[in-house]
Amino acid sequence: MRHLFLIDEAEHEAGLAPAGDGLHHLLVGADTLAVALEGTQLVTGGRRDRVHVAVEGNVAHIHLDGRAFRVEFREAMARFAKAGAEGGADTLVAPMPGSVVAVNVEAGANVTAGQIMMVIESMKLETAIKAPRDGIVATTHVAAGKTFNKGAALITLAPIEEA
Amino acid sequence: MTLSFPFDTVLVANRGEIALRILRTVRRLGLKGAIVYHAADKGAPAIAAADIAIEIKGVTPVAAFLDGAQIIAAAKAAGAGAIHPGYGFLSENAGFATMVAAAGIAFVGPLPDAIELMGDKVRARKFVADRGFPVAPSAIEDDDPATFNARARAVGTPLLIKPSAGGGGKGMRIVRDLALLDEEIERARSEGQRYFGDGRLYVERFVENPRHIEVQVMGDAHGNVVHLWERECSVQRRFQKVVEETPSPALTPEQRRDICETAAGIARAAHYRNAGTVEFIYGNGEFFFLEMNTRLQVEHPVTEEITGLDLVEVQLRVAAGEALPLTQGEVPSSGHAIELRIYAESPSRGFVPTTGRLLRLDWPEGPGIRVDAGIAAGQAVTTAFDPMLAKLIVHGATRGEAIARARKALAETVVLGCETNIAFLDRLLADAVFATGEVHTGTLDARPDLAAEPALDEGLRRRLLAAAALSIRPVRDAADRIPALHAAMGGWRN
Numbered sequence: 246m247r248h249l250f251l252i253d254e255a256e257h258e259a260g261l262a263p264a265g266d267g268l269h270h271l272l273v274g275a276d277t278l279a280v281a282l283e284g285t286q287l288v289t290g291g292r293r294d295r296v297h298v299a300v301e302g303n304v305a306h307i308h309l310d311g312r313a314f315r316v317e318f319r320e321a322m323a324r325f326a327k328a329g330a331e332g333g334a335d336t337l338v339a340p341m342p343g344s345v346v347a348v349n350v351e352a353g354a355n356v357t358a359g360q361i362m363m364v365i366e367s368m369k370l371e372t373a374i375k376a377p378r379d380g381i382v383a384t385t386h387v388a389a390g391k392t393f394n395k396g397a398a399l400i401t402l403a404p405i406e407e408a
Numbered sequence: 409m410t411l412s413f414p415f416d417t418v419l420v421a422n423r424g425e426i427a428l429r430i431l432r433t434v435r436r437l438g439l440k441g442a443i444v445y446h447a448a449d450k451g452a453p454a455i456a457a458a459d460i461a462i463e464i465k466g467v468t469p470v471a472a473f474l475d476g477a478q479i480i481a482a483a484k485a486a487g488a489g490a491i492h493p494g495y496g497f498l499s500e501n502a503g504f505a506t507m508v509a510a511a512g513i514a515f516v517g518p519l520p521d522a523i524e525l526m527g528d529k530v531r532a533r534k535f536v537a538d539r540g541f542p543v544a545p546s547a548i549e550d551d552d553p554a555t556f557n558a559r560a561r562a563v564g565t566p567l568l569i570k571p572s573a574g575g576g577g578k579g580m581r582i583v584r585d586l587a588l589l590d591e592e593i594e595r596a597r598s599e600g601q602r603y604f605g606d607g608r609l610y611v612e613r614f615v616e617n618p619r620h621i622e623v624q625v626m627g628d629a630h631g632n633v634v635h636l637w638e639r640e641c642s643v644q645r646r647f648q649k650v651v652e653e654t655p656s657p658a659l660t661p662e663q664r665r666d667i668c669e670t671a672a673g674i675a676r677a678a679h680y681r682n683a684g685t686v687e688f689i690y691g692n693g694e695f696f697f698l699e700m701n702t703r704l705q706v707e708h709p710v711t712e713e714i715t716g717l718d719l720v721e722v723q724l725r726v727a728a729g730e731a732l733p734l735t736q737g738e739v740p741s742s743g744h745a746i747e748l749r750i751y752a753e754s755p756s757r758g759f760v761p762t763t764g765r766l767l768r769l770d771w772p773e774g775p776g777i778r779v780d781a782g783i784a785a786g787q788a789v790t791t792a793f794d795p796m797l798a799k800l801i802v803h804g805a806t807r808g809e810a811i812a813r814a815r816k817a818l819a820e821t822v823v824l825g826c827e828t829n830i831a832f833l834d835r836l837l838a839d840a841v842f843a844t845g846e847v848h849t850g851t852l853d854a855r856p857d858l859a860a861e862p863a864l865d866e867g868l869r870r871r872l873l874a875a876a877a878l879s880i881r882p883v884r885d886a887a888d889r890i891p892a893l894h895a896a897m898g899g900w901r902n
Binding site: 389 | 448770827830868871872879882890
């Protein structure tokens with residue numbers, strides 16, 4: 246079975262298979278490569294490299310050749326889940342990481358298009374998060390003073406009810 | 409040297425690497441270190457290093473550090489007789505320095521009037537020019553419209569004409585030939601009129617490919633002032649310094665003496681006390697006063713490396729009323745030092761700040777290598793504060809040795825969990841533009857190739873996939889569930 250990996254956001258495919266005695270084969274393209282990770286030693290074929298790996302769930306942060314990489318294992322299910330989430334246009338997400346300066350609305354509040362609902366600070370610049378349309382606030386996801394990452398949900402508006 | 413300070417506790421009104429660095433000296437001198445902190449920094453090494461830590465609050469973490477009244481209250485609660493402001497935040501706030509003094513606490517920095525003078529860029533420039541020190545020649549039309557063209561001519565070429573009401577580069581014209589001056593003035597006037605509804609102009613000398621060179625000065629309460637040599641800080645991105653070094657590779661020994669003595673003269677004229685930095689713009693063999701920073705600088709360690717002084721110790725002694733520990737002739741300049749700022753940022757995406765939890769942090773060690781870091785593994789990097797994670801400082805007998813040492817140290821630096829500029833710094837140090845020292849403040853903008861991530865070659869791509877596949881649990885577990893024999897038959901593609 247081949248797995249999907251993202252190396253710094255670009256997609257790559259590779260498989261891993263046992264080769265007996267605790268050894269593994271990496272299946273990449275049409276090739277099979279004997280690989281092993283022994284502490285800080287990465288063996289690939291006949292080559293040995295010093296490597297540092299820190300794993301966070303499905304993400305491996307790898308320091309190799311003097312550079313740091315983020316390699317993410319993307320499970321097949323996660324690919325669909327992500328596509329579904331992106332359809333939710335009622336949620337305003339953070340364009341970049343930052344912190345919340347002020348929250349001007351609470352759940353249940355009526356807002357009109359262009360109304361400033363939240364003020365965030367990113368890269369030392371304040372940005373107003375405005376209502377994209379008239380509606381009702383369903384959820385405020387982050388409180389004043391809190392920080393958030395890029396892509397984090399900030400405010401969700403209640404879906405428009407069909408008349 | 410006596411060790412009797414009129415205070416036994418020093419409050420550090422700062423965070424991160426500089427708080428830790430100040431506390432190190434405070435403790436070494438036998439004083440107690442207190443610190444104020446915001447909850448966003450929970451787990452930071454500076455809090456653990458302090459004898460007393462007092463939480464401060466604010467609408468944002470930065471707002472807490474700008475709340476002078478809260479900080480003075482914390483100093484009183486901690487029994488601190490001195491406040492060290494570090495850099496940024498309230499370090500150059502004359503009102504805060506006044507409040508601290510009024511509370512009977514020693515402010516580790518200059519007197520409020522010096523902060524105020526140098527904080528007003530127009531007043532500072534006039535102060536410096538009036539005392540005969542070099543400022544970039546300029547002419548303001550409003551001063552005397554009738555003589556403007558003649559005064560503009562006296563500025564000399566190349567010169568820059570700007571609309572007085574302008575901004576954003578609109579209506580600005582560079583003049584390299586004085587024969588064209590009158591005609592360019594008329595053109596700039598009509599552009600100013602069109603863009604801003606105001607045709608008044610301002611002319612100043614244009615410095616091409618300017619370098620940013622600054623000089624560390626230190627004064628005491630007894631009228632003594634010394635300079636502690638210069639720092640070259642031309643490698644910048646988004647107007648922020650990335651690499652600093654001393655001595656500057658641009659200056660001849662005579663120019664070095666001139667610029668350093670000019671800085672000391674300016675500080676002396678201002679009756680300056682404590683640590684300060686006089687910044688100059690340098691180009692084509694000429695230098696002009698830019699501004700003076702009335703605080704300890706981020707890049708002060710390179711000065712410490714070549715002089716052997718602990719600048720924070722000198723600051724504390726001066727604040728305690730002691731005289732400077734050395735005269736100008738006794739200030740050494742030994743070898744070459746370089747500082748590299750390690751930022752949580754993505755060079756390939758326009759140097760935008762990055763975030764993440766620091767999963768692994770290995771700093772280099774060895775002779776001539778110093779790391780000033782204020783963050784520990786496990787801490788989260790957020791955008792609440794400045795993206796600088798640490799400073800890597802190297803010292804060598806020569807510039808070449810310092811560069812080689814810096815590259816070796818960078819290769820041993822491991823930061824995982826948050827993207828940094830470490831690999832970019834190595835590409836910069838490896839490039840001929842840095843090796844020759846031919847840098848100016850626009851160098852990084854002119855060389856976007858240095859910021860770009862090199863493409864993954866097939867070998868590296870495979871090694872990364874191997875390391876990831878072997879370490880990510882679900883991938884490894886899935887592989888180990890397949891019997892080796894079955895795998896050998898090639899049944900993995902279903």
